[in-house]
Amino acid sequence: MKKCSLRMVLYELRNINGNFMPHFFGIIFPNLMCVLLSKTVGSQVPDQMRQEVVTSIMLTMTLVIPMAIMLIGYGALYAQEVERGIPLRMRLFGVGEKYEVTAKIAAHLVFLTIAFAIYAVFQVLFMDIQRPAASSLLCLAVSLYLIGIIFLIIAHALANIFRKFSLTFGVTMFLYFGMMILTGMMGMRTDQLPEFLQKVAAALPMTYVSNDFIGFWQGGKYNFMPFIQSFIFMGAAAGILLMCSFHFQQRSQTRGKDSIFA
């Protein structure tokens, strides 16, 4: 089997670039939403609060980027490929699954970084946001990448389970909007949700980024324990889903038990 190469990562980057979804949902949509919400919500708050509100909106909208690129974008892309038998064709050319998935992850992380960079430049140039403490910025960056990786695992598992673009896309969109509502990204505060949904929201790291990060954006203390626990919970759920997908995908016992292969 071949090993992961830069050429394969470039191939996957071209593959992402050839799809409209990550560009729209991962780059245009968060920037656009940021402007619209800042203009509408920002105009309704006192001047001295405006910068904090705009910063809070910026933090919330940052979450859209990993969710859109890794959950919707990757899910749609990989599900289309699985449905058309492309991963199998690649394997028959000696491009192993591990190799292909590694290249896909690397390419998606590069695309995610580009999307973050565009978002950051846009915020600095056009939005009036608070200057962050270095530790808070680092904490946000690490959190966003971790969230992205967890979503990629979920999307990969769903595509492997459903093996159809339509189903995978439907489920990832449901998760995307569901999580946006639960974590306060759609304007509804988490504490306004029914108690059961509040518990679900507490298990999602996005809730903390969306609601709490503004509290220590310019420095200060924060109890990270619930946030870390939410990562462990969501990571474990994604891991279990991935295991289930391997079970679904598991290629039937392919060789007779006495077969002698090199």
Next chain:
Amino acid sequence: MLMTIRQLRVKYGNQMALDIEKPVTFEKGERIGVIGSNGAGKSTLVKALLGLVRYEGNVVTQLKPEQMAVHMQFNEYVTSMPVRYIMEAILDTKIKRNRELQELISFFDFEPCLPKRFNALSGGQKQKFTIIMVMFQKAELTFFDEVTSGLDFETRQKLVEKLARWYRDKGDTLVMISHYYEELEQLADKILILDKGKVVAYGQKEQLFKEYCGNVVFIMENNDKNRELSKGFPVLRSPEHLLALACDSRGQERRAMSVLAENNVNFKRSNSDIEIMFMNARERFYSQMGENRV
């Protein structure tokens, strides 16, 4: 010995898709043509050998999976970029810097297709795209599963001609699956006949022809006049619109030729017609099994 298949069975639900009882061996450098009707188990055989379907029995080989290459019946690729980048990624090379790959691309006149996306290629171009990459792998054992299916007559002929020309002086082992007998006449030395998952016959093309058809056959239109003329000659099973006379000796052949010429009959003489061979091998196989199902 490159690969030996022993008592290979593949089941899809309750349906036995493949049931090979006697050992089938592929030797290095052989060109094996696999023929059979729809549902004969041809593609299932390839899938089993590549480890893509569950099977019982065993396949003995020293080949690693990467030493086998395959052109599947259906080959799909991403449509988000020109095929040149797909080719370079899969083969892990740069076309510009790889003379061997350039040679293959130009042999198949594929240069103008490189900037196109896969969904913009014609059926023949799509097949060529996979063929180039399969050939570039230079695997010990290469499978071509219905490489010309869905192509028009002219494209099919050109493609087979190219394949035959490329492999003419090369020592690669090829397994070619096809519905088209004339393709295997050009490409195969050995024939494996499958029917309803069973091996009907396997051996050298000439040897099988002799066994099931004799030295030579005369093929002509099936009409009253020709049926009358064929009396006195062994008649082989053939497609309904044709009549096939078998000749086992030179004398019989001369006599048949003179009868046909004297009566102004248009005929084809063949000592390698795979279609006639296939039909007669199948008939004998089932008659030996006590079934009359041809």
